[in-house]
Amino acid sequence: MILVTGATGAIGGAVVRQLVERGEQVRAFTRNPQAARMPEGVEVVRGDYADPPSVAAAMADVQAAFLVNIPAPGRPDSDVALVAAARSAGVRRLVKLSAIGTGDPALQDFANWHVPGEQAVRDSGLTWTILRPSSFASNTLAWAEAIRTGEPVPIRTGTGGQGVIDPRDVAAVAVEALVSDEHAGQVYTLTGSVALSEPDQASVLATELGRPVTLAPLSQDAVLAHLRARGLSEEYIDVVLRGSAFVRDGGNTTVTDDVQRVLGRAPWAYAQWVRDHLAAFTDENGGAIET
Template sequence: MILVTGATGTVGTQVVRILAQRGESVRAMTRSPERASLPAEVVRGDFNDSGSLNAAVAGVDAVFLLDAPGPWIERHDLAMLDAVRAHGVGKVVKLSAIGTGEDTDSRVGGWHLPGEDVLRAGVAAWTILRPSSFATNTLAWVPMIRAGQPVANMTGNGAQGVIDPRDVAEVAVAALTAPGHERRTYTLTGPELLSAPDQVAALGTVLGQTIEVVDVPLDVARQQMLAAGRDPEFVDVAMRGQRLIAEGGNARLTDDVASVLGRPARTYAAWAEEHRADFG
């Protein structure tokens, strides 16, 4: 039995579906099981409720540990790893973030490092996945594109190894179900470095239209996020991350997807083509 946390999110949903398609026994954890429609045993689990975590973990052989980005990740990771240890779970695959452990305060990876450290020190076999920016992040541009407005850009011409979340999910499934991935840390990127204007251009080609880009100063973006009610610590880290990208600090590519899956990582252009209807 494999427990998938964050089972209704971008990567978690894909992991559940791929595991189910391969005939694995899957338990999907969500705070609102009544609203989930997944090919799995769906259970309630709340990272802030240790009783629910113990119930979710009971009887499982492996855990895919995923949580939404935010300053709560350390607390949530440690709570789940306590349950993992208490129930003797044999394997944990953790979704972390690119750059975790590096000497910078500009990355969300700082939220993931404590969980990574505890995982490495434990007795369970572990694999850590550190993906770069998700292609699905650009779905935030849908309202602008549909309204004929320019896409807001906070990262200038800073490029990243944008990755299709399905590739992340497939690597996670491989680590959960196949040998040879224990005590490995994979940095997962797409096959090419792309800036926000590069991605906008790819979308324009797919949609057959010209999409403009407008640069948004980080101080303006920060005030907009705070006005929308976002957590101030989350906003501060997000703005430092945007600055890091703009300065070229996340311009890196790896072959880890290909080494695990035996094929190249999917391109952003291919992802955009498959999601044409979302933007059109």
């Protein structure tokens, strides 16, 4: 049995589907099982990181666990508790979803969010693998409504490139690490084959849509106003602004061959992800998509 936390998210959902396609037994951990759309045969269990008994129950009889946590300022880090529950339950293998640049001093606060979780996994005594993906191709789904209505898409990071990666590639690497000890003790930085800026991605979208995609570069003040309108804390906003500036200044152009090393093939191109999700940018209901 393989436990997938974050099972309804972009990465977790893809991990569930790919494991099922390989014939593995899968248990999906979610706060709302009734709303979860899972492949046939998946055991769906209700759980919440803030509810230790539910975590312990989910870990029972599990051989490998995929750990997804989204730490942020003011949000408790649940990775340490997840790892402790896994050890208590006799789980043998852990795969943690982290983020590119974790622990890099140049990135300051936001690069440290996953440090406690990574350390807990390393210190667990279990077989472990850590995945540090770059920016997800699916992040551009945030532009879908603007593109459908012909509005300019907001650009926060200027011409700063990132090793944009298809979430399905991240999931594919996770699956390999979940089913085999071959990747024990490895930290994989997962990127696409090239670094793409937001204007680069908009250009790809325009090509695949067959019509222009206009851009609306946002000033720092505009980004600040948008984040405050979402009710985010000032501490979180400060981290987001510094992260955007880091990308804008060319700090996240890292491209690796880790996907190729693990999967034996090149990462999927951003254009392929767009083609597979074109309905999200054309249908007024957003299309039925799998990220």
